[in-house]
Amino acid sequence: MDFKSRKYKIKKHPKDCKLHAKKYRGTLNSKGKNDNDCLIMCMRCRKVKGIDSYSKTQWSKTFTFVRGRTVSVSDPKVICRTCQPKQHDSIWCTACQQTKGINEFSKAQRHVLDPRCQICVHSQRNDGDDNLESDKFVDPFIGDDSDLDDDIYIHDKQTINSEYADDVSDNTDEERTESKGQQESNSAEEYDDDDSDEDRMEEIFQQFKKEKQIV
Structure with a gap:
């Protein structure tokens, strides 16, 4: 073959x-x-x-x-079992500042940047343990009531500034309208003055012609 x-x-x-x-x-x-x-x-x-x-x-x-x-x-990109990263069995709770097992966190909290355990989540919803209610919980990402007051003050100040800016803009618009009307009136007066000058020149010319005829 x-x-x-x-x-x-x-x-x-x-x-x-x-x-x-x-x-x-x-x-x-x-x-x-x-x-x-x-x-x-x-x-x-x-x-x-x-x-x-x-x-x-x-x-x-x-x-x-x-x-x-x-x-x-030809060139497979594979990783052996020894080099593969291991699964984490504990997570740091950002609310109670403690390291707890992964079973104490819900599946939704395991994949966020600020994970919170189930106890802290229930305490924020007023459904948790009484011992946790004695200590006032402060969310590190939201802050306490003082921070909220500061936010309200800043918001009110920004509102006042925006209203003042609107009033100033309205005043400037009115001033611009008045100045524009004044300019138009001035231009009309100048046009009338030009007409009066032409009439005067015409009268002088007619008078000059009469004097020349008399002579």
Whole structure:
């Protein structure tokens, strides 16, 4: 059988995949080799490790299927179990300033920048323990009543300033209207003065003509 003929030529695979990029523990001619014997390098510790050192999610990133064949990715970006970040089992509560277990926080509070435990959340809603009601709770992001008074004072001051600015703008508009009307009246008076000057010149010219005829 002529394997060099065009009939038996293997089609080219995509450029981002390599058919022989796998590194097996045994030789290439060893029997029973499969994908589980493949070694992959971790992108963080830069160590070549087997399938036992990777999770299923990370291991699925190393291979793909092309025309029914399992093909390894040329440069897979995978992280071994040792280098993967661990899940936090405790969270710092910003309300009571204590480190508590993750089970004491609701799922919504676990993903915010200022997490609060369930006890502190209930205490703010006036549904918590009586011991917590004895100590006045101050939200570090909102402040106490004095901060609220300051905010009200600042808001009132800004309102007064805005009203004063509106009054000043109204006065300036009236002044502009008056000045514009005065300019128009002045221009009309100047136009009347020009007409009177022309009439006077006409009278002088007519008088000059009469005197010349008499002579």
